[in-house]
Amino acid sequence: MASTFRGIPPQVLLSQVRNTAAWALDGATDAPEFSWRAALLRAEETAQDYEPTWAYLRLMLAAHFATVGTFVPTDVDSHIRHHAWQRAGAYNPLHGALDVVDETDRWDTRLISARVVPVPEVGDLSGHEGEWMAVRAGALGRALALHDEAAIERLVTRLDADVAKHARAFEVLRDVKGRERDALHVVATIAHNLGDLSRIVTEWTVRSPRALELQKRYARLGHDDGALGDPRFLVAGRVNKAVMAAENHRFLTLRAARSLRVGRELLLPVGPYFDAWGETLGRSALLSDRGPGGALGGRGAAVEALVETHVQHPTQQGVLRALAGFHRAHPGGLDAVAGDVAARLRKQLKSGPIREAVGVPVERFEARMANRYRAALEGRAFSG
Numbered sequence: 001m002a003s004t005f006r007g008i009p010p011q012v013l014l015s016q017v018r019n020t021a022a023w024a025l026d027g028a029t030d031a032p033e034f035s036w037r038a039a040l041l042r043a044e045e046t047a048q049d050y051e052p053t054w055a056y057l058r059l060m061l062a063a064h065f066a067t068v069g070t071f072v073p074t075d076v077d078s079h080i081r082h083h084a085w086q087r088a089g090a091y092n093p094l095h096g097a098l099d100v101v102d103e104t105d106r107w108d109t110r111l112i113s114a115r116v117v118p119v120p121e122v123g124d125l126s127g128h129e130g131e132w133m134a135v136r137a138g139a140l141g142r143a144l145a146l147h148d149e150a151a152i153e154r155l156v157t158r159l160d161a162d163v164a165k166h167a168r169a170f171e172v173l174r175d176v177k178g179r180e181r182d183a184l185h186v187v188a189t190i191a192h193n194l195g196d197l198s199r200i201v202t203e204w205t206v207r208s209p210r211a212l213e214l215q216k217r218y219a220r221l222g223h224d225d226g227a228l229g230d231p232r233f234l235v236a237g238r239v240n241k242a243v244m245a246a247e248n249h250r251f252l253t254l255r256a257a258r259s260l261r262v263g264r265e266l267l268l269p270v271g272p273y274f275d276a277w278g279e280t281l282g283r284s285a286l287l288s289d290r291g292p293g294g295a296l297g298g299r300g301a302a303v304e305a306l307v308e309t310h311v312q313h314p315t316q317q318g319v320l321r322a323l324a325g326f327h328r329a330h331p332g333g334l335d336a337v338a339g340d341v342a343a344r345l346r347k348q349l350k351s352g353p354i355r356e357a358v359g360v361p362v363e364r365f366e367a368r369m370a371n372r373y374r375a376a377l378e379g380r381a382f383s384g
Helices: 010-025 032-041 055-067 077-087 094-106 127-146 149-173 180-201 209-218 231-247 252-256 275-283 298-312 318-329 333-340 343-350 353-358 362-377
Strands: 116-119 123-126
Touching: 010 032, 010 055, 032 055, 032 094, 055 077, 055 094, 055 127, 077 094, 077 127, 094 127, 094 149, 116 149, 116 180, 123 127, 123 149, 123 180, 127 149, 127 180, 127 209, 149 180, 149 209, 149 231, 180 209, 180 231, 180 362, 231 362, 252 298, 275 298, 275 318, 298 318, 298 333, 298 343, 298 353, 318 333, 318 353, 318 362, 333 343, 333 353, 343 353
Parallel strands: none
Antiparallel strands: 116 123
């Protein structure tokens, strides 16, 4: 049974992807791992209703997949976590929608994200997994409302495996000397992903005993006040709060620099380890040296956005490291682009925390981060 279309029109979704990650649309479409790109390029062919093939759900997931690691993600969260599932069972089979979600597991996150950390014995861990845990949590809420036991079992099995994977990733890296940076990446990813899962399960409207039991299983796993106080995540949560939480906000200020949207190599990695990314900004052929007069603003616009971020979040270290990396890599350093930065921000480039960061080698910064990690791991205050 067809229904009146509700949601973001397919052609608008495609235009939003083109706005933030047009480069992602170039490439193969003829294999299952590229079905996200095929869905986007066929957006205008997607019927504007909820068809039994779930083409629109695939399109929304594809748009989210392609952009959630970029500076301007498409705003489909409420649709893929809630609205699409409210349609399931009323007009289309729930299991058909779950098949579409399972299809996304073949998509290669490395193509469209710089926030993927490889973990020995575990595989890749990324923030995308939290997005998909939230999608499945939304589906589980609907399955509980429908009393669809097969769907409930299918989703719980997958979510339990995902949670266990995160626990194992931290277990593998937490005490390995020399892998503190990767461990901190994992800690930040765990916090993001379990936070996404928790937010959705606590929004379920169904109040059956099974739903309440599953809410307790998945809510606030990395917090001391979590219903079960899962010991696998309490230490990771403590480390994240002490070291990484302030370093991985949404970086909304960087959206102003449209020049940062022109290629995969300019995607933002996990903070605060932005030295190499800053070096990329300083030398990338994708960025123009023409300043504000350039079509997309060039390097000056990127530096200006970083300085603005520093002004708004002065304790955040990541943007300082990006500016230090830029200074090392770009001929003439930050001074060469100072004229392309807004006058009110130029003085920030000349003195204070930015100049101090420029003088700190990346090795010293990362050694300090490793010491902060070990102090948080042991539950002691860090000094030095």
